[in-house]
Amino acid sequence: MKNNKKNNQPIGVFDSGVGGLSVLKELEHLLPNEDFIFLADQLYLPYGEKNKKELISRVSKITDYFIHQHNIKMMIMACNTATSNTIDDLRKKYSFPIVGTIPAVKVAAEKTKTGTIAVISTVATSKSQALKKLINNYCQSMHVLNIGCKNLVEMVERGLPSVVDKLLLEYLEPVVDSNADYLVLGCTHYPFLKKNIKKIVGRKVKFLDSGKAIAKRARFLLVTNSMVNNQKKHGKTSYFTTLDPSKFSKTANLLLKSKIIAKKAKV
Numbered sequence: 548m549k550n551n552k553k554n555n556q557p558i559g560v561f562d563s564g565v566g567g568l569s570v571l572k573e574l575e576h577l578l579p580n581e582d583f584i585f586l587a588d589q590l591y592l593p594y595g596e597k598n599k600k601e602l603i604s605r606v607s608k609i610t611d612y613f614i615h616q617h618n619i620k621m622m623i624m625a626c627n628t629a630t631s632n633t634i635d636d637l638r639k640k641y642s643f644p645i646v647g648t649i650p651a652v653k654v655a656a657e658k659t660k661t662g663t664i665a666v667i668s669t670v671a672t673s674k675s676q677a678l679k680k681l682i683n684n685y686c687q688s689m690h691v692l693n694i695g696c697k698n699l700v701e702m703v704e705r706g707l708p709s710v711v712d713k714l715l716l717e718y719l720e721p722v723v724d725s726n727a728d729y730l731v732l733g734c735t736h737y738p739f740l741k742k743n744i745k746k747i748v749g750r751k752v753k754f755l756d757s758g759k760a761i762a763k764r765a766r767f768l769l770v771t772n773s774m775v776n777n778q779k780k781h782g783k784t785s786y787f788t789t790l791d792p793s794k795f796s797k798t799a800n801l802l803l804k805s806k807i808i809a810k811k812a813k814v
């Protein structure tokens with residue numbers, strides 16, 4: 548198949564911070580020939596404490612930045628908070644494919660044996676209509692612990708200081724006291740906390756995040772829209788942050804054990 552202009556365009560991926568890297572990792576793995584532009588909107592972090600209107604305005608600015616500065620062919624919202632509060636409005640405004648991140652509630656509901664599942668997410672996601680709808684649709688006869696967490700995102704941004712365990716203990720106490728067998732990580736920062744969470748909830752609670760499902764959805768849309776990048780060489784990822792590139796690079800390298808060098812973006 549020959550590449551046309553669109554096929555060679557990059558895919559834009561964004562989050563409020565380093566959390567989106569947990570999704571990017573899966574995208575790079577499943578789509579090795581695609582080029583990615585990753586944007587961490589750290590100047591506006593945390594998204595989890597913003598309201599719907601603020602989030603729509605911010606995400607619209609990011610989308611315009613991706614289109615005008617990087618000519619993207621598809622956008623991935625590697626952020627549950629942005630997705631649950633903005634994706635419907637964004638899809639009305641832009642005609643290119645937009646893939647969102649939603650907590651893996653449906654999968655947890657299908658897999659649970661105890662009939663109790665837990666979802667941890669940011670405050671904005673836990674209160675969102677989108678999450679309420681997911682729970683209503685898929686967890687009719689189940690017990691769902693919907694736990695909104697403050698400050699966990701900042702802990703990941705700070706490179707996981709030891710105080711994170713104390714905070715997690717507070718949020719996860721109801722999970723430990725329940726018979727939940729699945730814990731949905733409803734924020735893309737949280738996969739970086741898996742080791743810490745495991746220490747608290749033990750082995751009988753399994754984790755679910757959305758990274759792999761997002762990558763599969765992106766691949767499906769690339770194929771069905773004839774947008775696959777057919778270059779033979781490995782794709783490249785460029786990293787941008789709206790705040791401090793050296794701080795972003797340091798944390799990203801710590802979390803991913805890689806050598807990322809980010810640039811500053813004005814959005």
Ligand code: DGL
Pocket residue numbers: 562563564566567592593594595596625626627628629669672700733734735736
């Ligand atoms: N990673 C974002 C999410 O998945 C967290 C956003 C934030 O609070 O800044 O919701």
